[in-house]
Amino acid sequence: MTDSLLLFDTHVHLDHPAMREDLARHIAEANRCGVTRFLLPGVTDENWDGLLAATTVTRGALAAPGVHPQAAHRWNSACAQRLSSLLERPEVVAIGEIGLDGYPGLPPMEVQERAFRAQLRLAVAVQRPVIIHCRKALGRLFEILKEENAAEVGGILHAFAGSVELAQQAVKMNFALGFGGVLTYPNARRAPQVLCELPAEWLVLETDAPDMAPHPHRGETNRPAWLKLIACRAAELRGWSLKQTARITTANTCRILNLDYS
Template sequence: MLFDTHVHLNAQQFDEDREEVIKRAREAGVHYMVVVGFDRETIPLAIEIAESHEDIYAAVGWHPVDAIDMEESDLEWIEELSSHPKVVAIGEMGLDYHWDKSPVDVQKEVFRKQIRLAKKVNMPIIIHNREATQDIVDLLEEEDAKEVGGIMHCYSGSVEIAKKCVDMNFYISLGGPVTFKNAKKPKEVAEEIPLEQLLIETDCPFLAPHPNRGTRNEPSYVNLVAEKIAEIKGISIEEVAEKTTANAFDVFKIDR
């Protein structure tokens, strides 16, 4: 039994065959998923998908690339949705210095507001980080995000920073890149970070794992991530599946 902790089944890439994709995931042993909504368009569909499937949940937040578009009413809306029975986290949120749509100071302010909201409603947070590692860590420390903890989504940083994040009450989530031949850092993290602090994800439709790299990713492929972690750690895929699923239940506060 596998838990894909970060999917975008609400993306337009799945508009034609969403239910078939979910069926394939079930057949591959992926029984649990969290659909992440991150703006006005994707949040309602994330909720709708979660409401329609017993073992699918939703996360709601605001993506840093679009931070400049967020209004106070959007934050109030996210707070309102946080009480929905299928919403299990706030996010994805964070910093993204790769794209230049939203100024850094605006991204940081929106990030801070969402951390404070998560603390107010006592929910874990899902962190998006692209080329902004030190600022992410500094901000999490400044805002005492350890109080709620959460997930470093699709982690691609160093072992040293991963350990620091674990100390701040965050799980390290690995996705398709851990299977890439040239992905040194994710493999080091898979080796060094204890299984008790790891999660698995696809981030579908993005970052499909080897040997499907370059194609549309989907939740059924998360077993390839689990297989690679098992190989790196020298343990069974069953052990990886069991522990990462238990970790997901814990971080999302889902009753088993």
């Protein structure tokens, strides 16, 4: 493992078949690159068992089960009850990934909003942070976050693609912004600008593996080890050392998720 480098991947799908097939190798490789802690978000209740199994066999892994907007049609009272029960487990530290997605072919927005609001209300009731997914719906997302008092629990806006102004709104509601592979793309403009203007205490790092591989691996199956490439780019943009970047972003993640930083 890289000497004293302790990186936290705040969004990695270790339960995905592309990861699960050779999980031990992926984790060993990540550890050698200084990536020692992992947050695994859910997508649908159908994968929660696999999600929890991946945390069981992966040192430093924690879970954030939830119902993604693409699976919002599956949200019902039984799903809500099961999620509430899972939140009693010590390895479950957040609800995610939840939110809104305006891409075509997904459940209607009213169905997405119903599932999103219900999960936000559960998070506030049990005082757990949330991991947010949002595409093409940031304005509406922020309205709902405010209406549901999400600032009480905060969380992480995964793969944030908004403006500096929206980033500032997120921070006011106790949400950190997750920066991943897009930050490293040679043609990236918005993500580097937001990262440079964001208060340091609201910056966290993610891979979204097996998706969204960073440069120079764009288009390949992403790996948690490549979080180090994202951290290097963040360090370059902020004028920090790699060790500073790891320390700051890991401490931020631990604060947001109510974990001990060590």
